[in-house]
Amino acid sequence: MAGVQRHPLLFAFPLWALAHIPPNGELATALFFAAMAVFCLVGMRALDRKRQRSCRASACGAHPGECPG
Template sequence: MSFFILILGVALWWGGHLFKRIAPDARARMGKGGKGIVAAVLGVSILLMIFGYRGTEFIPVWFPPAWTVHLNNLMMLIAIFLLGAGSSKGRARTWFRHPMLIGFTIWTVAHLLVNGDLAAIVLFGGLGLWSLTSIFVINRATPEWHRPPAGAVGGDVRLVVITLVVFAVIAGIHSIFVWPFPG
């Protein structure tokens, strides 16, 4: 049952995020109230993914080598940086068209590197496929991209500091459940 809950959570995540791209007329008819509905669907999807993942039996598919923990942590720093770059005021936001989705994709790959069980493959693989699909759908709908103007270097310095703080907070919270550093 937990495995089904996990899959349902991933499916709702996909649906909630892609709804306005797949059914723009239906989303437009919902008006401003639609934002709340979509947010609620996404909130439920996160809860379903958490409870489904935590409740699913561990079924090993592959056994990650110990060195992947180092690569995971490096990739997590990059992912957090890119997630923040999408909202930063510095120059980093001009590097990529979809910094947040690229950061999200890196986050999923990093977690696939260190988790070889079936539930992790469904969770992180499903979310990674969603982020790549989102990039494709956005690029197809709006092929032209106008690079935003570069901001001040101070915005990038602030982004680096925030990245390090967020990484430390995530690692601290993560260590309650699974130690995220080499053993």
């Protein structure tokens, strides 16, 4: 749940996108909304990994409150 709190918009967009797939039954819109959902979910993971790498590089000296775990 901690990842959701750090990226609330990237969590809301996939919910919004997935909710729009059933009403719009066309293949093109389903692919569009599914791609948007996957992009946001992958983006959350990428941001978390980037933060972990930067914390390891700086040993959390610069921003002690922002380093996960």
